[in-house]
Amino acid sequence: MLQAQDLSYTYPNGETLRFPDLTCAAGETRLLLGKSGSGKTTLLQLLAGLRSPATGSVEIDGTAVNTLTGSALDRFRGAKVGMVFQTAHFIRSVSIRDNLRLAQSLGGKPVDDRRIEELLTDLDVAHKTHAFPAKLSVGQQQRVAIARAVINQPAVILADEPTSALDDDNALQVLTLLQSQAAAVNAALLIVTHDNRLTSAIANQTTL
Amino acid sequence: MNILSLAFRNLWYKPLTALLSVLLFALSIGLIALLLNLRAQADDQFDNNLAGINLVVGAKGSPLELVLNSMYHVGYPNGNIPLGKVKAFFNPQHPIVEAAVPLSLGDSYLGYRIVGTTADLIDWYGGVLVEGKAFAKDFEAVVGEEVARKNGLRIGSTFRSSHGIIDEGADRVEHDGEFVVTGVLAASGTVLDQIVLTTNQTYWHSHEAHDAEGGHAGHDHDHAAHDHDHDHAEVTTLMEEDPEKEITSILVRYKNPSSFQALSFPRNINENTDLLAANPAYEISEVRRQFDTGQRLLGVLVVAITIVSALSIFISLFTSLRERRYELALLRVLGAGRPRLFALIVAEGLIVAVIGYGLGILLAHAILTLLAADISGEFRYSLDAWRFLPEEFWLLAGAVLLGLVAAIIPAIQAARTDIGETLTGEG
Numbered sequence: 092m093l094q095a096q097d098l099s100y101t102y103p104n105g106e107t108l109r110f111p112d113l114t115c116a117a118g119e120t121r122l123l124l125g126k127s128g129s130g131k132t133t134l135l136q137l138l139a140g141l142r143s144p145a146t147g148s149v150e151i152d153g154t155a156v157n158t159l160t161g162s163a164l165d166r167f168r169g170a171k172v173g174m175v176f177q178t179a180h181f182i183r184s185v186s187i188r189d190n191l192r193l194a195q196s197l198g199g200k201p202v203d204d205r206r207i208e209e210l211l212t213d214l215d216v217a218h219k220t221h222a223f224p225a226k227l228s229v230g231q232q233q234r235v236a237i238a239r240a241v242i243n244q245p246a247v248i249l250a251d252e253p254t255s256a257l258d259d260d261n262a263l264q265v266l267t268l269l270q271s272q273a274a275a276v277n278a279a280l281l282i283v284t285h286d287n288r289l290t291s292a293i294a295n296q297t298t299l
Numbered sequence: 300m301n302i303l304s305l306a307f308r309n310l311w312y313k314p315l316t317a318l319l320s321v322l323l324f325a326l327s328i329g330l331i332a333l334l335l336n337l338r339a340q341a342d343d344q345f346d347n348n349l350a351g352i353n354l355v356v357g358a359k360g361s362p363l364e365l366v367l368n369s370m371y372h373v374g375y376p377n378g379n380i381p382l383g384k385v386k387a388f389f390n391p392q393h394p395i396v397e398a399a400v401p402l403s404l405g406d407s408y409l410g411y412r413i414v415g416t417t418a419d420l421i422d423w424y425g426g427v428l429v430e431g432k433a434f435a436k437d438f439e440a441v442v443g444e445e446v447a448r449k450n451g452l453r454i455g456s457t458f459r460s461s462h463g464i465i466d467e468g469a470d471r472v473e474h475d476g477e478f479v480v481t482g483v484l485a486a487s488g489t490v491l492d493q494i495v496l497t498t499n500q501t502y503w504h505s506h507e508a509h510d511a512e513g514g515h516a517g518h519d520h521d522h523a524a525h526d527h528d529h530d531h532a533e534v535t536t537l538m539e540e541d542p543e544k545e546i547t548s549i550l551v552r553y554k555n556p557s558s559f560q561a562l563s564f565p566r567n568i569n570e571n572t573d574l575l576a577a578n579p580a581y582e583i584s585e586v587r588r589q590f591d592t593g594q595r596l597l598g599v600l601v602v603a604i605t606i607v608s609a610l611s612i613f614i615s616l617f618t619s620l621r622e623r624r625y626e627l628a629l630l631r632v633l634g635a636g637r638p639r640l641f642a643l644i645v646a647e648g649l650i651v652a653v654i655g656y657g658l659g660i661l662l663a664h665a666i667l668t669l670l671a672a673d674i675s676g677e678f679r680y681s682l683d684a685w686r687f688l689p690e691e692f693w694l695l696a697g698a699v700l701l702g703l704v705a706a707i708i709p710a711i712q713a714a715r716t717d718i719g720e721t722l723t724g725e726g
Contacts, residue, residue, distance in 0.1 A: 136719040139632070162636030169634015176722055180625040184312030185305070193300045197634035202300075239633075251722075 092117045093138065093247045093279045098147035100133055107145065110134050113297060115279040117246070120270055122290065123283040125299035131283045134299070135251050138281070139172050140164050152246035169198035173240030173278065175269065177252035179232035181224035187211070187235055188220045191242055198243035210238040214268060230261040237268050244276040251283050262288050302639060306646035309619075316615045317651060323608035324655025325662055328698055330601045332663035334594060335690050337670075340682055341590065344371070345583050347489045350423045353556050354565060355577045356385060357548030362577035363585065369402055369548040370579055372412050372490050375464065376404045376547045380574060383542025385549050395561050397554040401537060403502040404547040406474065408458055408495050410466030411446045415499040415546070417537070421484070423550070426491045430454055431482035437501040441482035443492040456480045460495075460505060474505040499537055499546055605701070608655070612648050612705035620644070620709055627713050628721035641714040648706025649699060656698035660691055 095113040102108075108130040115121045125131045136142040138149055140156045149156040151171055159167050181190050191207045211217040214234040219227055227235065233253065240248050250269060254262035266282075266289060273280035282289065290296065310317040348370055357365045360377030367373045388399040400423060403415030414420070418433035421441065431454040434441050442452050452458070458478050461471040478501075484491055553561045568576035620627070627640055635643075667684035674682050 133719075141632075141719045162638060165631055165636040166634050168632065174632050174722075180629045180722065182305070182309075182626050182629070183623075184308040185300070189300055189308075193305070193630075194633050196300055197630065199634065 092119075092152065093281065094150040095134075095138060096147055098134070098137055098149070099145045100130070100137060100142065101145040108133060110137075110147075110299065111297060113138075113281075115247070115281050115295075117277045117279055118274055119295065120273065120280040120282065120293055121295040121297060122293050123281060123297050123299070124285065124290065125283075126285065129299040131285075131299055132251060135249050135281075135283050138247070139174060139249055140168055166199055169194075170200070170243055171246045173243070173245040173248040175233070175236050175240045175248065175250040175253045177256055179224075179229075179236035181232070181235070183224055186221050186223060187216070187227070190224065190235070191239055194239045194242050200243050206242065207238075210242060210272075211235070213272070214238050230257060230264070233257065233261070233265050234268060237265065237272055241272040241276050241278065245278050248273050248278045248280045249283075250281070252286065253282065253284075254289060255284065255286050259288065262286065263292075266292060302643050303646055303650075306643055306650055309623075309643075310647055310650060313615075313619070316619075320608070320611045320615050320651045321655045321658065323604070323611045324652060324698070324702075325658035327601060327605040327608045328656050328659025328694060329662035329666070330597070330604065330659075332660055332688075332691050332694060333666055334597060334601065335688055335694075336663060336667055336686075338590070338594065339688055339690075340686075342587075343488070345587070347487075348424070349579060349583075350425070350489070350550075351552055352423070352550045352579055353553040353561070354551040355548055355579055356380075356388065356551060356568065356574050357577075359573060359575045362575060363582045365548060365575055365577045366579045366582040368404060369550060370490070372404075372414070372494060377575065379545035379547055381542060382537070382540055382544045382546055384572070384574060385546070386538055386542065388549055388551060389538055395553055395555075395558070395564050397552045399552070400550045401499050401546045402548050402550065403499045403545075405464065406460040406462060406502065406505065407464045407466065408446070408460050408478075409450060411443070411450075411493055411495055412464055413440075413460050413495045413497060415497055415502040417499070418496075420496060420550075421491070423552075424487060424489045424491045426487050426489070427485045428482045429485045431480070434481055434497050437498050437504055438476050438478050439481045439497065440478040441484060441496040442480055443484050443494050443496075444486040445492045446495055447480075447483045452480050453483065454480055476501065476505045500540070502546075503544055609701050609705040612651050612702060613709065616644060616648060616706055616709035617712070620712055624716060624721050627716040628718040631716065631718045632722065637714040640716060641710045644710035644713045645703060645706045648702040648710070652698045652702025652705075653695075656695055659698075660687075660694070 093113065093115040095110070097112065098110040100108050110130065123131055123134065133142065137144050140149070140159065144157065154167065154171070156164070156167070182193060185193070188204070188207055192202045195202050208217065208220070211220055214237060216227070216231050216234050219231060219235070224232065248269070253269065254265050257265060269280060269282070352370060355366050355369045357369060357376070358378035358380050364374050365377055368376050385401070387393065388396050398419065400416055400420050404412065406413040421433060428441070431441070446452065457480070459473045459476070460478065461473045463472070478497065486492055555561060565576040565578050568574050630640060664684055667682060671682035671684045
């Protein structure tokens with residue numbers, strides 16, 4: 092589960108943003124809403140330990156993220172945080188399966204081809220297991236990105252505008268998959284978005 | 300999926316870019332290895348054949364050519380000298396000369412030079428007979444290891460010499476006298492491996508027989524008569540021959556090479572006689588100096604190619620960072636620390652360097668193989684193309700270092716990748 096308290100961030104230009112406190116329990120989905128420039132992405136980065144806050148603390152699965160530094164923080168993120176971005180990014184030079192294997196080994200987990208196969212089947216992209224990322228459609232890529240975010244059974248899944256690049260059908264499908272996969276690994280799911288198609292579907296909302 | 304295999308896959312993903320870097324690297328390593336090998340083998344050939352010879356005396360002409368054809372059996376003899384003029388060198392009472400060996404050159408057997416001399420020459424070069432004995436009579440021959448091996452010669456084999464030092468195939472002019480092999484030498488790594496040794500007098504017989512236009516029977520008679528006359532054709536008896544008879548040159552060892560008389564000896568001969576005296580150490584150092592000049596020029600070229608090859612690795616890594624900034628950020632999101640990204644890029648540089656090194660060494664030795672065929676045809680020297688120098692293993696260290704240097708800036712850049720800025724465009 093995820094807890095953020097008293098978070099603020101100071102940009103290099105001196106501008107400081109304060110963020111509301113956040114809690115997202117295991118298995119729960121929460122939307123983080125806000126206009127462009129309201130600092131949603133900055134908040135997400137603070138939560139993932141990609142940036143250091145000026146004040147406040149982030150706690151994931153009982154660990155204070157701010158107390159970790161360097162490679163320990165990277166390892167923690169690999170093991171406990173799954174991330175999905177607006178555009179799915181992959182290691183272009185290796186197959187979908189190797190991308191997922193890489194996520195497992197970088198997250199400190201043993202490579203488990205059975206789990207990879209099950210996830211890809213669940214997400215209806217099993218036939219792309221051996222394909223290179225560039226051979227997948229945008230919707231397929233986003234589904235593989237979801238598989239990658241949940242593969243290490245993280246405590247928290249952070250999704251940054253996961254649906255805004257997709258059409259209506261795909262957007263709802265991706266949301267459903269995100270929720271069901273998060274539930275399957277009992278992770279807290281936090282979605283940063285300004286996509287109106289999602290606001291009607293999810294009740295837990297925090298606005299910046 | 301570890302860092303090394305990921306690095307390899309990344310290179311494989313852009314095979315042409317990687318290939319270009321690898322080939323440039325191979326070219327630079329290959330040239331360095333080639334130069335090192337040529338230098339080492341040339342030095343070996345020069346050193347192995349010095350045989351403690353302090354002076355070569357022959358007919359007036361080029362001192363370098365005299366040294367090359369009398370000691371290394373390369374090129375054409377200057378001309379001949381009458382025996383009478385060099386008899387003094389064979390006098391045991393000579394104040395400077397410890398020993399001298401006479402050489403008669405100009406004939407060959409299937410491209411292998413026949414050297415008329417005394418059996419002392421074998422000792423000078425440290426040659427050892429694997430079978431048989433040294434030549435004692437005219438038309439007896441001791442053959443070098445390669446000569447015997449390539450032509451299937453054994454004790455008792457017979458062959459005819461041909462005039463001139465190049466094998467002219469069907470056009471060759473064969474002498475009438477038939478040589479009998481009495482001894483075969485062990486491989487020595489010296490020029491002995493590639494020559495046929497016989498007596499000086501044999502030269503006179505075969506050439507006189509040729510000139511005299513005698514029939515076959517006449518020759519046989521000469522040969523038989525000769526056998527009677529010279530049961531022990533050695534240096535002492537050579538000295539008793541007609542002073543008008545000619546030999547090509549003599550090899551000389553000094554009693555004390557650093558004595559004042561020895562140092563001025565060559566100049567005395569050159570100024571006061573119509574003989575040419577050449578100091579092999581000096582002539583060879585001249586050859587080496589020429590070699591060095593050439594090598595320095597090539598060295599500049601090699602340095603340029605090496606810089607370009609390192610630059611090629613640097614540029615291809617650096618541009619790939621731009622294309623792969625999302626990937627690098629992604630790796631960090633997935634749990635790879637900065638040191639790992641650094642290691643990934645360094646690994647890519649090192650893979651190129653190590654593969655380039657491997658190809659380069661292969662290239663160098665492949666070229667040496669081609670050269671070896673050429674050189675052994677032209678100069679009668681065997682070049683060991685697949686002998687590896689210790690320096691070549693040091694080259695691997697150099698290659699790794701160069702790969703590291705080329706990759707280090709891109710690797711630092713990769714390690715600095717800011718995930719936030721890269722993966723989340725909107726703020």
